[in-house]
Amino acid sequence: MSDDDYEIGYGKPPKHTRFKKGHSGNPAGRPRGAKNKKPPKGIMKTIGELMRNEAERTVTISENGERIEVPIAQVILRKMAADAAKGSDRARKEFLTLALATQKQQIQERASLFEAVINYRHNAWQELERCKMLDIDPPELVPHPSNVDICMRTGAVTITGPIDVGEQRQLEKWQARKSDFEAELRALHDELELAEDDTLKALIEENIADAESILKLARDEVHVRSTVMTMSEG
The missing domain is CATH 4.10.280 (MYOD Basic-Helix-Loop-Helix Domain, subunit B)
Structure with missing residues (x-):
């Protein structure tokens, strides 16, 4: 059959457009393992983070008549x-x-x-x-081994003070702040005793109230970082 007699139609494209014998229609080919390729680890990590965020996201419900x-x-x-x-x-x-x-x-x-x-x-x-x-x-060992108590019978672990260097630095910082605020508070009380003007007294009393609030915060932080932490195995 000559080229002029070749019938073009469904399933019979023109000869010059057909794939040549021995040559692939997709030279690059499908990458090896593309069919069963797993998603990148980064994507799975992101999905895990999204799942955790959604699980922790809060919603409002009614309980015992309260929202x-x-x-x-x-x-x-x-x-x-x-x-x-x-x-x-x-x-x-x-x-x-x-x-x-x-x-x-x-x-x-x-x-x-x-x-x-x-x-x-x-x-x-x-x-x-x-x-x-x-x-x-x-x-520098934080916590110091002498501050770590282990009860082999009950499986309880008690740690006194900071549990790592980061907490130790925070403790030292708040201890320094606590000392500074205590000194400032003493100085304000001395000024208050010497003050004779009512307006000045009122101003000093306001400063004393502010210093006491900050000092309480510093003392609370020192207490938290100096406290005893107990962990039980069972």
Whole structure:
């Protein structure tokens, strides 16, 4: 059949437009593994962050006649628990499965933290002993191992004071501020005793009230960062 007799139609494109034998119509080809290609890790991380943000986002609900704000995750859990209490086998199974998984995760996290604290105190004492034997200055250890108490019988860990260098710096900063405000407050009280003008007295009293408010904040911050933290394994 000559080219002039070739019938052009559906499934029969002109010969000059057809793919040549031995040549691909897509020279670049599909990338290897494109069909089963997984999304980039960054995308999955973003989805995880979005899920967490949505779970923590608060909505307004009515409870005992009052309007309160609660996280969406709590609303979902309440609905699941309510359905389980009403006799839904599916809701009961899902709720118990989630509760057990959460409890297991909490136990594992506490056990890991307990083990980490034990290792930290052991290594910290070893480092202090090494520095003592070599007669060199020890490193700054926060928390100091002497401030870490571990009860092997109950699994309780008690840490007195800052738990890391960052908190230690914050404690030192607020301690300095506390001392400055205490000195300023004493000076204001001395000025108040010497003041004779009522207008000046009123101004000093206002300054004293402001200084007392700031001093209370500083004292609270020092207390929080100097307090005892207790963690139980069980």
